[in-house]
Amino acid sequence: MKNTLLECLASTSLSVFVGYIFAYAVVKTNIPGKKIFSLIPIIHLITPPFVGGLAFILLFGRQGFITHKLLGLNISLYGFWGLLIAQVLCFFPMAYLICAQVLRGINTDLEQAARSLGASEAKIFFTVTLPLSWPGILSSFLFIAVSVLSDFGNPLIIGGRFRVLAVEIYTQLTGWLNVGTSAVLGIILLVPSVILFFLQNRLNKKLENKTATISGKGFNRDSQCYSSIAAKVFLFIFVLFISLLILAQVAAIFAGSFQKLWGINTEFTLKHIRSMVDYTKHLRNSVMFALIAAVLSTLIASVSSYLVHRTDVPFRKTIDVIAQIPSAIPGSLLGLALSIAANKIHFKYSPVLIVVAMTVAFMPFAYRVISNTYAQISLTLDNGARSLGANQMTVLKTVIMPMSKSGLFSGFVYDFIRGVGTLSAVIFLVSFNTPLASIQLINLAEQGSWGKSAALALVLTAITFAILGIALLINTIFNKRRKIDGISFFR
Numbered sequence: 001m002k003n004t005l006l007e008c009l010a011s012t013s014l015s016v017f018v019g020y021i022f023a024y025a026v027v028k029t030n031i032p033g034k035k036i037f038s039l040i041p042i043i044h045l046i047t048p049p050f051v052g053g054l055a056f057i058l059l060f061g062r063q064g065f066i067t068h069k070l071l072g073l074n075i076s077l078y079g080f081w082g083l084l085i086a087q088v089l090c091f092f093p094m095a096y097l098i099c100a101q102v103l104r105g106i107n108t109d110l111e112q113a114a115r116s117l118g119a120s121e122a123k124i125f126f127t128v129t130l131p132l133s134w135p136g137i138l139s140s141f142l143f144i145a146v147s148v149l150s151d152f153g154n155p156l157i158i159g160g161r162f163r164v165l166a167v168e169i170y171t172q173l174t175g176w177l178n179v180g181t182s183a184v185l186g187i188i189l190l191v192p193s194v195i196l197f198f199l200q201n202r203l204n205k206k207l208e209n210k211t212a213t214i215s216g217k218g219f220n221r222d223s224q225c226y227s228s229i230a231a232k233v234f235l236f237i238f239v240l241f242i243s244l245l246i247l248a249q250v251a252a253i254f255a256g257s258f259q260k261l262w263g264i265n266t267e268f269t270l271k272h273i274r275s276m277v278d279y280t281k282h283l284r285n286s287v288m289f290a291l292i293a294a295v296l297s298t299l300i301a302s303v304s305s306y307l308v309h310r311t312d313v314p315f316r317k318t319i320d321v322i323a324q325i326p327s328a329i330p331g332s333l334l335g336l337a338l339s340i341a342a343n344k345i346h347f348k349y350s351p352v353l354i355v356v357a358m359t360v361a362f363m364p365f366a367y368r369v370i371s372n373t374y375a376q377i378s379l380t381l382d383n384g385a386r387s388l389g390a391n392q393m394t395v396l397k398t399v400i401m402p403m404s405k406s407g408l409f410s411g412f413v414y415d416f417i418r419g420v421g422t423l424s425a426v427i428f429l430v431s432f433n434t435p436l437a438s439i440q441l442i443n444l445a446e447q448g449s450w451g452k453s454a455a456l457a458l459v460l461t462a463i464t465f466a467i468l469g470i471a472l473l474i475n476t477i478f479n480k481r482r483k484i485d486g487i488s489f490f491r
Contacts, residue, residue, distance in 0.1 A: 001188065004149065004164045007080065008192075011087040012145040018088060019095025020137060022242060025235035026096075027103040028129070032236065038100075040243045041093035046417055046464055047250075051457045053157040054445055055249035056086040058256050058454065063264060065252060078160030086154045089245060091147055095140035102136030103129075121228060142200035146193050150330030152424035157445055165189045169332045170427060179340065186333035197328030253461065256454030272455035279456060282437040287463065289351065289436070290419030293358030298412040300359070301366035302404075306396045309374055310382060327364035331424030334361055339428040350434040357425040362418050366411030373407025374400060406475075413471040417464055 019041075025031055026038045044052075059066045060077045067073045077085070106129065114124045155167045163171075165185055173182040256262050260269045276283075304323045308316045326334070338353050347353070377400060385395045401408065423438045430439050437460055444453035 001165065003080075003162055004166075004189070007083060007087075007155075007162075007164055008145055008148050010084055011091065011148045012141055014084065014088045015091040015144050015148075016095045016099075016137060016141045018242060019092040019140060020099045020133070021235070022092065022239055023096045023100035023103055024129075025239045027100050029232055029235055031232055031239065037239050037243055040246055041096040044089075044246045044249075045093040045097070046468055047421075047461050051253060051421075051461060052090045052249055053086050053154040054441070054453055054457055055252045056082065056089075056154075056158060057445070058252040058262055058450065059248060060085075063262060065255075066248075076160075078158060079162045082158045082160075083155060083162060086158050087148060087151060089242075089249070090151075090154060091144045092242075094144055094147065098140040098143070099133060099136040102133050106132045121231070139200060142196050146196050146328055149189060149193050149196075150332065150424060152332050152427065153442065156442060166330060166332050166424065169336060173336065173428065182336060183340065186330070186336050189330050190328075190333055193328045193330055194325070197325065201324075250461075253454050253457050256450055257458045259451065262450045262454070269451075272451040275452055276455055276459055279437060279440060282435045282440045282456075283459065283463070285351075285434055286420050286437040286460075289354050290358060290416050290422075293355045293362070293419050294412050294416035296355070296359045297363040297415045298366050298370075298408055301363050301370050301411060302401060302408060303396065305367055305371040305374055306392075306400060309371055310379065310400070311392055323367045324364045326360050329361075331357075331361055331422070332427070335425045335428040348431075350429055350431040353429045354426050354434065354436070357429055358415075358419045358422060361422065361425045362415040365414055365418075369411045369414070370404065370407045373404045377403055409471070409475065413467070417467055420464060420467070421460060 022037075022041065026034050031037070056077075058064060060082065062068065062074065062076055067075060067077070076082075110132070111124055111128055114128050115121075119127070150166060152166045152170070155162075155164045156170075159167060165188065169182050169185045169189070172178040172185065257272050258268055258270070259265070260267045260271070301323065304319055307313050308320045308323070313319075335357055338357055342348070342353055381399055381403075382395050385399050386392075390398070421438055423442065426436060427439060427442075430436055437456060441453050441456045441460070444456065
């Protein structure tokens, strides 16, 4: 528990710091290559989460390319420091996306006013920009803290003897068959996650009005860059360094897939790639289960969002909490709970349990995206349909959902991509007949089969990017149709 607390505070704080500085450099300055830099965190975010941990070992392990080949060091970064670095690189993109959105929403007239009154750029940052960024900083801190608490892949691969609760839940059940101890540890891990969840919602509501800078009048969103040369140089070096680390992780996975033995025999080989034929079933299951779960989570989220935000049904607030609370439940605890429940009722059909776990784990994101999309649609359309005799479900099916394709599609794509690479939520639910690619990758890494594990990670990453490419293509087609139809609220 002490290790988990230390790891959570350190990883979360550093992730938010890196994410905010990265976002500030991209949004508020005109450093060279800012458009390219703005894509790096997004690219990293859509890769399977455990790929970063595997790449970290290939780069900084005992036979790591950077530590052993370039620096000639015989050191091991397994443990707290290695886990800290890996988790910061894994989670800072979340802070970047949240903080970048907040920084873009700050009324630049306030900064201009402070500048015209003689304030220095440093004073403007600390008295105007930073205080108005607190909603994004706090939101990203609490969101990442929950994610760090439930992170399973990185601690399992990199943690070594530095044990944390998420891994200990798995070890107690699979290694020692201590179901009761595993369940108690899961409950202990759940308590801070739920507290962070409710704290995040409460703080966001309090800060929403205090830091609002957008009124009915339009304001200039194009921030002029007044940063000093020294600040620009520092920010450029900082952003470049982080970006190179992320690109190095991708390059390590690619290179490891085509080397006979990483760090020892670098001769080119296709053996690892050819061996992926043996894992066709693993990949097929991962894609199929993720697809079914994404469809279910999107449908449930769309109905829940409609009931909460566009009807006056009883218990709307309860439905709202239920729809979002899975984001506060660590994935390992969710999988453990489903496993224990299935064992009690003698239910042994793993595919159903895996789909249920994926659906519940990723539904909150779809719910939030769809809720925001519904908010753009005027309630007069609902009232018009109701006045013509349509019931609530008919309004949802024929009016709201067709006009919310953008939000529905975004939620579906995200849930699908995360489902393909999920690990902690399903590690207790897989069976011999229903293997998953993400679980097999961890098994290969623990066995020291770095070539095969890198090749499998490469295939999973390629599938993820292929899905994203198809999603962007379909989204482009939708955008063209919207322009033709003249629907203005799709942006």
